[in-house]
Amino acid sequence: MSISSSQGHSRWVRICHWIAAASFMALALSGFYILMVHPRLYLGHVGNDLTPALLTLPISNNHRPDELQNEVVFTEMPGAPVTAERNFHIFNKNGWARSLHFLAAWILVGAGAIYLSFGVLSGHLKRHVLPRGRELAPRSLLQDLRNHFPPRVGPAGVGLPYGLLQKLTYTIVVLVVLPLMVATGLTMSPAVTAAYPILLDVFSGYQTARTIHFFGFTILALFLIVHVAMVIATGFGRQLRAMTWGSK
């Protein structure tokens, strides 16, 4: 694609982009702090220091099962539930981290709603973002993939039109991963799941939703890395100006 053929970004795309970028960074930072407080992931409805984990992440020293005290069994049956005291001090910054997480989530959801409304009303999503039927044919997908290996990125046009893989990535991030993050996030809320218990069934439990939320984050973090790398590779200053001031 030649530089002169590109269209640049419309104003609402630029505004939504930077609001989303800022709130994503706030969500990623606060989310990491929240995860550090209990760095274990589980499946199902239940998971805690006394139950087995799917995954224990080496990001904090908060999980110390050997230091739990005064274990008591609730019933005499084998495999009966137990309780034990955690009297050691853990790292916990969830006071500000949780509040920041939800504040940023409100802002991201707001920006997302504006983006989707404009995207649908202006036809931007249909014309420029969603891949067309024939583009999704295995042959054209393979061709586009082949064009990316070995990577030959040089100065490219800013803004529209997007390439095929770019379209696919934006479609998956905006229409699949981000809505999934909102839905799994809401499934972790006791007030929301009291009102809509179906969320617990859809994601088969609070802890499964939390685990999906974490893997959704890793996909978004990978996206961010590739996204920024592509911006740098195709002319960092020019791309930044195009997304900020709208120049071509």
Added chain:
Amino acid sequence: MKQPSRILRRAFLTGMASSAGLLLAGCSKTDPPTYGHVLRMGDLLTYKAHRLLLPAHSLAREYDYADISSVPAIGTTNPGDPSRSNMFSKEHGPIYERLLADRFADWRLQVEGSVARPRTFSLDELKSMPSRTQITRHTCEQGWSAISQWTGVPLRSILESAGVRSTARFVQFHAYDGWIDSIDMLDALHPQTILAYGMNGRDLPISHGAPLRARVETQLGYKSRKFLRRIVVTDHFDDHGRRGFIRNGWSWHAGI
């Protein structure tokens, strides 16, 4: 592209105006304060959105007996022991120790404030009242969860027997470990909000809040205060300074 830009500007301004109105509402004494702090404004927005959008008395999921799981005891695990209380109260800690030595025979729950008939309840009196048993999920703000069976008296029954005044808006929990917290009347009257004296078919263990703890199933675990000694009904919001959560940087509403 001109037309959508204009619509965007209008939508943005309308959105700003309505959220400003929402935040101004936070200045009244019947809402948690924001102190002009942006994070508290976000908390207030979440609280208001929950109250506006979520049906008021939908029940939290109740599980089967087989789903009961192991559960750690965190926070204060004995208010009479300074090393096991995260906010040891010099005033109430030693009293708790004495009450515990006597297996809570002299323990009384005080109910007062904006009520017609302030009164106290002994443990036996509470146990003789109609009870509710529920198997629910404890969801900790830290990210862990556990399922337990809780038996106790609906808070609604306690409030009704004391005669809550029509001006009342909040119910405070005062605990032996020094913490004071409150919930709004909607959560206080919720059918699953109980004062529990039993856990998994036995008396409530000390580490889980003996002799009596709150269970607020529509909010995160830290709203279910343990080691209750006093319940105060109020017309206005009180943040309790350093004895309350909001001044320690924690959201007052923990429905999310």
